[in-house]
Amino acid sequence: MFDLNEIKQRVASKTYDLGYGLYASNNVSKLLIVGDQAMASVAGQYKYKVTLENIAGAQCVASCTCPAADYQEVCKHAIAVALKVNSLSAAELANANADATTQGNERGALMAWFLDKPANELTDIIMGFLDESEHEYDKWVFMMSNDKQAMSTGELSKLITKALPKKSVWGWNEVRSYFVDADSLFEMIFPAIEKLPVDQQ
Structure with a gap:
């Protein structure tokens, strides 16, 4: 789903290696995929929220709540998420998208439940x-x-x-x-x- 070669060209090799280490250590959790966007939590010194998105005709756009994301286009946590997504089989990707749909339905159901409350x-x-x-x-x-x-x-x-x-x-x-x-x-x-x-x- 994400072009890892393109990401590699935009980051220092050390950053990529650190991201690989986080991915290999199973530090990526709560992965949610909606269309061309992936969201996940990555455990480092703290838990960080990462969003990755493929923009048509542009590079992959990454955002993360870690301090390094303020000065790095793609941080190690975003790399870990990209690696996790790319490691999924077609069936696993379909399941991840299905989970996102379920969560969307849950949100609608929760809003309806609140609206029914006095x-x-x-x-x-x-x-x-x-x-x-x-x-x-x-x-x-x-x-x-x-x-x-x-x-x-x-x-x-x-x-x-x-x-x-x-x-x-x-x-x-x-x-x-x-x-x-x-x-x-x-x-x-x-x-x-x-x-x-x-x-x-």
Whole structure:
């Protein structure tokens, strides 16, 4: 399904070898294939989400949640997924596509199930979900407040300051945990900034 020779030409040999190592160690899981697109999880230092897609008349396009994907066109995790997909037989590929169809049907069934629920029961479900995630809870409280009354530039400045690191962050785990928190804050901040007049933005 994916042109491995074309991918090889675009990456360093070390990156390709590392990707092969991940594939050979069975680190690729939750593989889902929909048409010309493949999605999977790849276990490395953390679990990363990878998407690979064949674009007609263009190169294979890869995206990954790993840090290396910011500066590499195709990272080792994307290579591992390409190798996994290409190792499948025609029957296995057909099964993978069938699984994707089943998941699509499940999504539709789940939406229909939610639509049948009374409003108070749906509210209980949402509140239960929000109570399990501090970031999600804070995000929705912020959205509710901002929906009722746009925040002032002063309030937004405080939030931006809160989202910036208080000290130099160098260790990989510290950096990762900082960006997880900051990302959830900026996810709230940017839509609020868009509500301000252009000169205040």
